[in-house]
Amino acid sequence: MTSYIRDANEIYLNSFAIIRSEANLDILPPDVAKVAVRLIHACGMTDIVTDLGYSETAVKSGRTALAQGVPILCDCRMVAEGVTRKRLPANNQVICTLNDPEVPELAQKLGNTRSAAALELWRPYLAGAIVAIGNAPTALFRLLEMLDAGVPRPAVILGFPVGFVGAAESKAALAADSRNVPFLTLHGRRGGSAIASAAVNALAREEEI
């Protein structure tokens, strides 16, 4: 049997050290680089650095909002589960409305996916919130539509939908015009719930462990 490191803190520290030695973090502003370390940690890929898209104010806006106790709105249960509760600075609420009983009917009425329809139930929470999208391109597209229609602006959009239909396009649309909302995204097909929740966890606390 191969020997292996069994100490969680040692594993974290070694991981972050490897990431810092291998990833080209210098091309990012320092606060984005710090978040990027955690995104890389979540996916095992140092080359995501060159595909990151961000507003200069995204990290600061997200940290400030979390400290003030705003809720975290997630497009799927996996993202919600990935948020480490003990890192949250103000016991922030983590909300995922995807499985609410009204959603299938809302989806039919809107002529959209359940993931997109679930955002209707975000309306009371959107002002100043953290939005974390780690699965559905339609959720990110729908959010942009809702912003165009005048819903209150969140503090930051963490836009990490994944896949082959709409993921790259929705993230490009976000980066091209984020409707005055600071954002962080990973261009292209890559993304996913682990990266989205890692972004929340990175914003929640500056300390890495």
Next chain:
Amino acid sequence: MTSYIRDANEIYLNSFAIIRSEANLDILPPDVAKVAVRLIHACGMTDIVTDLGYSETAVKSGRTALAQGVPILCDCRMVAEGVTRKRLPANNQVICTLNDPEVPELAQKLGNTRSAAALELWRPYLAGAIVAIGNAPTALFRLLEMLDAGVPRPAVILGFPVGFVGAAESKAALAADSRNVPFLTLHGRRGGSAIASAAVNALAREEEI
């Protein structure tokens, strides 16, 4: 605003068609190729095909076991959340013991991570089960140690830990000697909960949607 596809079935079908047209699935046995489509769908990367490791019997063993109603043992809550309950053929139990109250003390006693210690609570369920590891290399290493010590064998190991410390090594150890347990893995640093739960979802039902 960019127009986008809002029909979930159309999105699925287009996604799978793109994957089949781009990924080099011919290098895989047909039943593994079918599972690979879903793994690719979960991560947005067609090039994982060349890093897949598998036993010839893994897919058949997993499908048969699920149909017989065996439980699904997950190393983290994100994997458990990613399992689509309505795809399961026998209302199979989805078990994650990571947050059980005994686990921190077990971890201290074993001198291992909480993820590894949580496997102690899998013992009553292991025989013939589906094991889905999508986060912790230490969980996969610990499973191999437990198999060496004679715990009952699961039906299949879906080994997809991710990251920079132990992930590649634990998956290489699994593929080098899976202790007579059929397995499916993704070599290297890549992996994660979305891929692990996609593997379960792919085994749960042959139909793609």
